Structures are given as structure tokens and as C-alpha cells.
Amino acid sequence: MHATSALAEADRLMTVCNSCRYCEGICAVFPAMEMRRAFSDGDLNYLANLCHGCSACYYDCQFSPPHEFNVNVPATMAKVRTESYEAYAWPGFLAPTFRRNGLVISIAACVSVFAFIVGFVALRDPSVLFGTHTGPGAFYKLMPHNTMAVLFGAAFLYAMIAIAMGIRNFWRDIGEPANTLTKATPLWQAIKDASSLRYLDGGGVGCMNDEDKPTDTRRIYHHLTFYGFLLCFAATTTATGYHYLLGLEAPYPWYDLPVLLGTLGGLGLVIGPIGLLRAKFQRDRELVEARSYGMDVGFLVMLLLTSITGLLLLVLRATPAMGMLLALHIGIVFALFITMPYGKFVHGFYRFLALVRYAKERSDAH
Amino acid sequence: MKNGEIAGHVASRRDETAGRRHDVLVIGGGNAALCAAISARRAGASVLVLEAAPQFYRGGNTRHTRNMRCAHDSATETLSGPYTEDEFWEDLKRVTQGRTDEELARHMIAQSKEMLTWIVDQGVRFQPSLGGTLSLGRTNSFFLGGGRAMLNALYATAEQLGVEIRYDAEVVGLEIENGMFLSATVKEQTGTSQVRAGALVAASGGFEANIDWLKQGWGEIAGNFLIRGTPYNRGTILRILIDNDIQQIGDVTQCHAVAIDARAPKFDGGIITRLDCVIYGIVVNKNCERFYDEGEDIWPKRYAIWGRLVAAQPDQIAYIIFDARSLELFMPSLFPPIKGDSIAELAGQLGLDPEKLTKTVATFNNAVQPGTFDPDNYDDCATAGLTPPKTHWARKIEQGPFYAYPVRPGITFTYLGVKVNKEARMIMSDGKPAANMFAAGEIMAGNVLGQGYAAGIGMTIGSVFGRAAGQGAAKHARN
Incomplete structure (x- = not known):
């Protein structure tokens, strides 16, 4: 049945x-x-x-x-x-990636980092990779901005299309009409419920993770992770705007908006995933879903690596370590992007949409 | 003070050899026990709680509860309107048909008002009445997350206050001298030991899981009863107390008994085996005969009489029969109804005589008078010339498929207990109050409930007398 x-x-x-x-x-x-x-x-x-x-x-x-x-x-x-x-999952033949998700993400990350390092060396020469570059356009000595933009733009676009197709499958499966998504009231309610993690709160006293007392802190760490991610995303978007609209080339000084947003977001994206990983390791074994364990951990580790390499790059960007760190950072971010539709990242979309439907059902019932 | 200090020092040294002496010993681990432990600890006493069940099953029948009935003068965030002391008293008088101790009951009702805030102060949270329980929304305060959530909150508070709690710790003997509690014998995995305390609170529940005891009142038919709650309420402490000259109250057959799904497990099936569809159909026994007016009253008001009604039927089994139109009028339950395309086919599935059941349904259908069916209020759908009649919600059972639930008596909790006064102090058989022994919860519920039941009163008894017992015990032990 x-x-x-x-x-x-x-x-x-x-x-x-x-x-x-x-x-x-x-x-x-x-x-x-x-x-x-x-x-x-x-x-x-x-x-x-x-x-x-x-x-x-x-x-x-x-x-x-x-x-x-x-x-x-x-x-x-x-x-x-x-x-x-x-x-x-879309396309369907990639659905099995969810089963060995930790492995898939690890391989994707290794291959991306490797490809960027080889790319830097092959396109320029090894001395560039280990050289010291400062001032506007320093990063692009390793890889031209347009190459970077095209690569990441394509990866991002693909991820968004694949996720959108998944959303379509979900919406059809639960039998909700498309026009629910055009209604402002349930959308706004769902935005409020999702952004506050209203239901990660045990009905008001807090969640449980490893004992019968509501001592869980996942809500705080999820906020740090989610808003950290958004800030990082905002930093990248601002920087892209600076580049194309204002003609300002990265790296930017520490007090400039992209760096401030990125640093703040990066800190959230360090503390948040660490807290969530700790909660995951402490979780009552009865509550752990073995099949998603690798996926959950893999996603958190990728977020953590993104923020750590990003912050290291900020600190060491004027040293010879910059070339390798840049390869590492953008390699990991690239892997994060292309694995987005096939990992834990999708939970946010499906949960948000479920909240939209719930908000609509609630208002229909009253 | 010097002498006291020396005495205390000597006492503590003695404890190291003979086990520590506590001010208050609480036997049991449910709502009443925890309310007693917390209030005693807050009054400054050192408290030991001995719970016979393992940690997961802690809390006796409180695990299965969902609300408590407290009087209140105005609506609150979670209660839809006022419920005065007088109205509470009238309800209690009605369900017990006067078999209650008015002074004690009125005292409890007056105290219940404070419990609404006191219990919240102990960490318990309330919520509006659950879906499908609208009729209780004004009178009963529902625990957010149910009874086990309530227990978790009480245990957390007790632990925080420094109450010592031991699980898998069954008290098998009490040393009582002239109405004075001295010590308890505790059986644990590590062995048997003596625990001494300045005062005792017995909050160890009733005896419904002790089928042999039930048989003493009911006879062999008690073997066919299902026990809705904890298998740990075997009445050991109650028996010891009665054997030690504490005055007994109530009779062995009185209990909160409802008709539950006959397919439920023998113990601990809890709320999800209940059936709320009696009023929408007819109820027949194994001979396909009706035996009571199914439409007598709005369901929650009379649900507690059906356990006894079914207990009085042959083999203690009955069947609720209804048709497709009624299928979604009541709360769903754990087991799906048994289904048949005709009454005869349904009878076959149930192991009943198809001809007889067809005839009973036809006789009922012929007696149904025209009316306007209203599932939520008293309506004018009744039978004429039928014995017993069905006085409301009488609708012909004619639209297939037809459905049935087999039901058996489900014992929720027993009323036979020890007599107490307003302080929750036990009364000896000579009528004198015990020196240092208190009782709270199901073990003394019979003081308030001589018979009958209304939702949420068990928890009121537990909280009100639990708190009083804790205070009294602490006061005695520290004097």
C-alpha cells in the first residue's frame, strides 16, 4: 500500500x-x-x-x-x-547520490579543489600559485574574474534548476495546487515560521536532543548557520555588484561591505556548524536516522570548511599562502554548489514549502 | 543548638552504616508523589522518592493522563471560560451520585484553584484543549505534551531542588509502630535494604494491575478486564497499610472503568484504545442483545459508566455497531473498525449469530423515530417502543458498509484506598490521625470518588493531596 x-x-x-x-x-x-x-x-x-x-x-x-x-x-x-x-531528486539518475551522500560530497570536494589547483598551475605557472599578490585584482592573477564568474554562475544556475525541479516534484507529490505559492498570507506566515525556527522549540520550552530535559541548543546554532550562510551569500552578491557595476576589484579592504558581511557570516558559519555537529554527535541513538547521518555531517562539514577557508584567506591573503588557500576555498565552494541539489541543503526548501502548505491549511480550517 | 548539632552529627555517622535517614520518604513516582516530594523539599525537608518502575515507566498512571480539572473564576489563556467551585462540586456530586465526602471534596475543589498556578510554577505547561475534546475546554487544563511531559517537568524540578530519586526501587515492607512509620524495606537490583525517614508519603497508586485482588471483588470475570495503565500498580503498599491498622475506604469493585477496544494489550494501552462512538450506534452483547440506552447523554459525561455495563455482560465483551454515515463523527483510535457489507456479514466477522444481529438491528431501525440528527448536541432522534430505548442520536443503521468495534472493560484506576483527612494524613482504624503517615493520589482517591468519574479529577486529587501531604510530612519531620 x-x-x-x-x-x-x-x-x-x-x-x-x-x-x-x-x-x-x-x-x-x-x-x-x-x-x-x-x-x-x-x-x-x-x-x-x-x-x-x-x-x-x-x-x-x-x-x-x-x-x-x-x-x-x-x-x-x-x-x-x-x-x-x-x-x-532531478535528474532522476542522480537520486542514488543521496544514499552515499557523505562519500559523494567528499569526492566532489577533493576533485574540485584539485581541479582548481591544477587549473591555476596550468593556466599560469607554479610560481604564480605560490607568489605574493596584493592590491585590486590580486585574486585574478590566479584565475581571471570572468572565468570564475562563468564557472560559478553555471554551477549556481544548475543547482537552482535542479532544486526547482525537486520542488516541483515535491509539490506534485503532496497534491498541493500551484497557486498556493501565489498567496501572500501563507507565504508570509511560512517566512516568519521558518526564519524564527518556530517549530524547533518543543512547543515553547525548547527541543530535546539527548535527554528528557529541553537542554538542546540546535535552534541557536541553526540560526548562526543559516544567517551566517545568508550573510556570506550577501557578501558574494555585493562583491559581484562592486565588480560589474562599480568596477571595483577584489580583494577589498577589511572595512568594506563585502568583507564585513563575509567576516560576520563566516564567523556564524564557523560557530553554527560546530554547534550542530556537536549536537549530532551527542544525539540520542534512538533518534538518529542512520541513512541520513553521512549526508547531515557531510553538509555541515562543507559549510564549516567554506567558512574556515574563507576566513583564512582573508587573514593570509597578503602572504604566499594565498594561492593555495584560494584554490582550496573556491574549490570547496564549487563542490558545495554542485552538490546542493543532492544533499542536506534541500531540506530548507522542502521544509519551507511544507510550512507554506501548513499555513494555508490552517487558515482554510478557521 | 550545640546539642542539636551533636545529635545531627551522631545521626549522620549512624546513617553511613545503616543508610541515610531522610526527613520524608515518598513511595511512588506519579503526579501525587512528585507534588509531595517537591512541596516537602521546598518546605526544607530532605526527600527520598522510591519509584518501583524503571525510569522509562516512571510515573504510574500519570504517564497516560492529559489534563486536570481545576476550579477557576474566569477564562484563562488555555481555558475557555469560568468553572466555579460550586459547579465543580455539582459535577462531582452527580458523577459519584453523592458517594463522596463533601467536606473533603469541597476542600479539594477550593484548593484546586491554586493548583493551576502552583503546578505551572513546578515547570508544567498547559495548552488549550486538544482537537476532539472541545467539551472539556472550559473545565479541564490540558498538559502541553501530555502526562509524560508533565512528569518530565516535575522530575526535572524535583532533581533541581535536590530530591533524591531511585528507580527500580520497590518497597516490599513497612515498619509501623502504633501508627508511627519507622522504616521501609526496599528491594533493588543490588539487594534489599532498610530506609528510615521522619515521615512517610504513600503515593504508590491503586491495585488495578493486581488481577487477583480485583477478583476478590469481581469474581473470576476480572480475568477478562483490560488494564489501561501501568502494570506496576499492584497495591503492595496499600495492602501493607490496611494490614497495619490504617482505615480502609471504598469497595474493591469501585474504579474508573471505561469500555475500550477489546484488541488492546492487557496492560498500558493508554488513551489510544478508547472508543468515542457509542452514542452513534448501538451496543450489543455476545447474544446480540442491546442492554443500555446508548444515547443517554453527551458522550464525555457518561463514558465512565460503560466499563461496568460491559463487565456485567456475558464474557465481558460487547460490540458497538454503526453504519458508514457515522464512521467519521468521532475521534479515530488505534485499531480500525471491523467491516462488513451487510449486518449478517459483519456478524460473521465478529463471531456473532448473523440472524440474531440482523434481527436486533432491524428491530432497532423500526423503532427509530424521525428527527434532526445533530452529532454534537442533544438532538431529537430517539426510538419509540424499544427496551432499552435510545434517547438521542438514534439513526437507522442502514447505510453500508457496516462497522463494529469489540469492547471490553478497561480499568483505569481503583478507588479502594486508605482514609485521609484534609491534610492528607492517614486515619487509623480507631479514627485517630496517624502520627507521620500521609497518602496522596490513587491510593486515597476513594475518599473523594465513591463511584463514577469525570475527566481530570484523578490528577486534581493527586496534585492537591500530594502538595498537602508533602507539606504535612515536611512539617512533621522537621519538628
Whole structure:
């Protein structure tokens, strides 16, 4: 009846939970569940992506293991969610990359870094790679700006197309009409809920990660990671604007906007992923979804490497280490871009869209 | 003071050899026990909690609860309107049919007002009434995350305050002399030991998981009962107390019993095995005979009578029969209903006589009078000339497919207990208050509940008398 055993288990759990409803006040999943009496695969994929994994329901549940009803909503939803990423992947032949995600990301990162180093050496000469370059255009002594822009523009464009196709698959699977995305009210509600991580809060007291007390800090570290990422993205966008619109060439002085944004974002992107990795390592084994573990860790490590290499590049850009650091940094960023549609990065899109649908369902119900 | 210090020093040295002496010993680990432990600790006493269950199963039946009934004079963030002390009292009087101790019950109701804030101060959080429980939205305060979330909050607070808690620690004996508690014998994995304390709070629940005890009142039919909650409530402490001259209250057959899905596990099935569809169909026994007015009242008001009704039927089993039109009128439950395209086919699935069931349904259908069906309010759909009648929500069972749930008596908790006064102090058989023994929760629920039940009262009893017991025990132990 269901496509996978994880979906069948999610169906069983939602039947249990819908008969109980004690967790209704904890997050969006349970009120969304209450709007249904039967659960199709699309419904379950929607609920799984709506689940933030805060895990309060697991410790609040009288039926969680070792009880014979064996109710473990966070772990089951994580499994369904991971499988749904794979099912929505575009193009379809790349879907299996989700299964060995840690490995795929590692290889992508190594190959990219290697390619940039070889590229720098092949295009120029080894002395350029280890030389000291300062002043405007210093980076472009290693690789012309336009080459860099075309490479990254293409990678970014591809990632966005692939993600958009995945979104389309998700939206179809859960059976939501396209015009929901044109409605301002649910969109705005979802933006508020996502940007505040409203449902990574155990219903107001906080989440649980490794014990029955709400001592989890993932919400703070996720904020640092997410807003750090946005700031870094803003830094890159500003720098691109400087280059093409104002004719100002990188590197910029430390007090200039791209560097300030990038430094601030970079710091968030160092502290955030470290906190999230620590939480991941401490997490109650009962709650860990083994299949997504490599993917989750891989994504966090890539974000961490992006920020660390970026900050190192800032500090050491006037030394002979700059060439290698630049290769390392942009190699990692390139790998991050091309693996975006096939890794943990997609969770943000699906969860946001699930929140849009939830906001719409809520307003329809009232 | 010098003497006191020396005495304390001597006492602590003795403790090192014979196990530390606590001011207050709390036996049990549910709502009542934790309220007692916290209030005793806040009053300055050193407190030891002995919970017989392992950590996951801590908290007895509190794990399965979802709300408590407290009086309040105005609406709150989570309660939709006022619920006065008088109204609470009237409700209690009605469900118990007067079998309650008015003075004690009114005292509890008055105290329940404060519990709404006191329990929040202990870390418990409330939320508006759950989906499908609108009828309780004014009277009952729901715990955010349910009973286990409530317990987690109480345990966290107790630990923070320095209450010592031991799990898998079953008290198997009490040393009581002339109404004075001296020590308890505790069985743990490491062995058996003695625990001494200045005062005792017994909050160890009832005896519903002790089927042999249930049989003493009910006879062999108790073997067919399902126990909705913890398998750890075996009544060991209750039995020891009664055997040690504490006054018993209530009778062995009185309990909170509802009709639950017969397919539920023997123990600990909890809330999800309940069925809210009685009023939308008919209920027959294994002989395909109806036996009670299914439409007597709005469901939550009378749900607690159905356990006893089914217990009185042959083999303690009954079947709720309804048709396709009613399928989605009530909260879903764990097991899907049994389905048949005709009444005869349904009877076959249930192991009932198809002819008899068809006839019972036909007789019922013929007696149904025209009316306007309203699933949420008293309507005018009733039968005429039928015994027993169905006085509301009587609609012909005619639209296939047809559905049935098999039901058995599900015992939630028992009422036989120890007698207490307003301070939650136990009363000896000669009518005198015990020197240093208190009781709270299910073990003394019979003081308030002689029979019958209304949602959330068990938790009110636990919190109000738990807090009082803790305060009383601390005061005694520290004097």
C-alpha cells in the first residue's frame, strides 16, 4: 500500500498519534495530522518534511520505546524525509547520490579543489600559485574574474534548476495546487515560521536532543548557520555588484561591505556548524536516522570548511599562502554548489514549502 | 543548638552504616508523589522518592493522563471560560451520585484553584484543549505534551531542588509502630535494604494491575478486564497499610472503568484504545442483545459508566455497531473498525449469530423515530417502543458498509484506598490521625470518588493531596 517500509511505519505512527493527540501543542506536524484520518504517501512526505526533528514528542510520548507500541516519530519522519529527498531528486539518475551522500560530497570536494589547483598551475605557472599578490585584482592573477564568474554562475544556475525541479516534484507529490505559492498570507506566515525556527522549540520550552530535559541548543546554532550562510551569500552578491557595476576589484579592504558581511557570516558559519555537529554527535541513538547521518555531517562539514577557508584567506591573503588557500576555498565552494541539489541543503526548501502548505491549511480550517 | 548539632552529627555517622535517614520518604513516582516530594523539599525537608518502575515507566498512571480539572473564576489563556467551585462540586456530586465526602471534596475543589498556578510554577505547561475534546475546554487544563511531559517537568524540578530519586526501587515492607512509620524495606537490583525517614508519603497508586485482588471483588470475570495503565500498580503498599491498622475506604469493585477496544494489550494501552462512538450506534452483547440506552447523554459525561455495563455482560465483551454515515463523527483510535457489507456479514466477522444481529438491528431501525440528527448536541432522534430505548442520536443503521468495534472493560484506576483527612494524613482504624503517615493520589482517591468519574479529577486529587501531604510530612519531620 505504501511505497516504502518507512512510509508504512509513518502511517502506523500517525494512526497512533491521531488517536492520542497529546503532542498537538508541540509543533505543526500534529495539528496537520489531525486534519486527516487516512495518510497517503504524499501526506506522509508532507508531514515528514514539516517535522523539524525537535524530538520533544519522543520524550513526551508514553508509547515511545521500550513500550510495545514503539512510537518514534522523529526517527521515522527523518527516514521518510531522507527517502523523499531521493524521490524528488532531478535528474532522476542522480537520486542514488543521496544514499552515499557523505562519500559523494567528499569526492566532489577533493576533485574540485584539485581541479582548481591544477587549473591555476596550468593556466599560469607554479610560481604564480605560490607568489605574493596584493592590491585590486590580486585574486585574478590566479584565475581571471570572468572565468570564475562563468564557472560559478553555471554551477549556481544548475543547482537552482535542479532544486526547482525537486520542488516541483515535491509539490506534485503532496497534491498541493500551484497557486498556493501565489498567496501572500501563507507565504508570509511560512517566512516568519521558518526564519524564527518556530517549530524547533518543543512547543515553547525548547527541543530535546539527548535527554528528557529541553537542554538542546540546535535552534541557536541553526540560526548562526543559516544567517551566517545568508550573510556570506550577501557578501558574494555585493562583491559581484562592486565588480560589474562599480568596477571595483577584489580583494577589498577589511572595512568594506563585502568583507564585513563575509567576516560576520563566516564567523556564524564557523560557530553554527560546530554547534550542530556537536549536537549530532551527542544525539540520542534512538533518534538518529542512520541513512541520513553521512549526508547531515557531510553538509555541515562543507559549510564549516567554506567558512574556515574563507576566513583564512582573508587573514593570509597578503602572504604566499594565498594561492593555495584560494584554490582550496573556491574549490570547496564549487563542490558545495554542485552538490546542493543532492544533499542536506534541500531540506530548507522542502521544509519551507511544507510550512507554506501548513499555513494555508490552517487558515482554510478557521 | 550545640546539642542539636551533636545529635545531627551522631545521626549522620549512624546513617553511613545503616543508610541515610531522610526527613520524608515518598513511595511512588506519579503526579501525587512528585507534588509531595517537591512541596516537602521546598518546605526544607530532605526527600527520598522510591519509584518501583524503571525510569522509562516512571510515573504510574500519570504517564497516560492529559489534563486536570481545576476550579477557576474566569477564562484563562488555555481555558475557555469560568468553572466555579460550586459547579465543580455539582459535577462531582452527580458523577459519584453523592458517594463522596463533601467536606473533603469541597476542600479539594477550593484548593484546586491554586493548583493551576502552583503546578505551572513546578515547570508544567498547559495548552488549550486538544482537537476532539472541545467539551472539556472550559473545565479541564490540558498538559502541553501530555502526562509524560508533565512528569518530565516535575522530575526535572524535583532533581533541581535536590530530591533524591531511585528507580527500580520497590518497597516490599513497612515498619509501623502504633501508627508511627519507622522504616521501609526496599528491594533493588543490588539487594534489599532498610530506609528510615521522619515521615512517610504513600503515593504508590491503586491495585488495578493486581488481577487477583480485583477478583476478590469481581469474581473470576476480572480475568477478562483490560488494564489501561501501568502494570506496576499492584497495591503492595496499600495492602501493607490496611494490614497495619490504617482505615480502609471504598469497595474493591469501585474504579474508573471505561469500555475500550477489546484488541488492546492487557496492560498500558493508554488513551489510544478508547472508543468515542457509542452514542452513534448501538451496543450489543455476545447474544446480540442491546442492554443500555446508548444515547443517554453527551458522550464525555457518561463514558465512565460503560466499563461496568460491559463487565456485567456475558464474557465481558460487547460490540458497538454503526453504519458508514457515522464512521467519521468521532475521534479515530488505534485499531480500525471491523467491516462488513451487510449486518449478517459483519456478524460473521465478529463471531456473532448473523440472524440474531440482523434481527436486533432491524428491530432497532423500526423503532427509530424521525428527527434532526445533530452529532454534537442533544438532538431529537430517539426510538419509540424499544427496551432499552435510545434517547438521542438514534439513526437507522442502514447505510453500508457496516462497522463494529469489540469492547471490553478497561480499568483505569481503583478507588479502594486508605482514609485521609484534609491534610492528607492517614486515619487509623480507631479514627485517630496517624502520627507521620500521609497518602496522596490513587491510593486515597476513594475518599473523594465513591463511584463514577469525570475527566481530570484523578490528577486534581493527586496534585492537591500530594502538595498537602508533602507539606504535612515536611512539617512533621522537621519538628
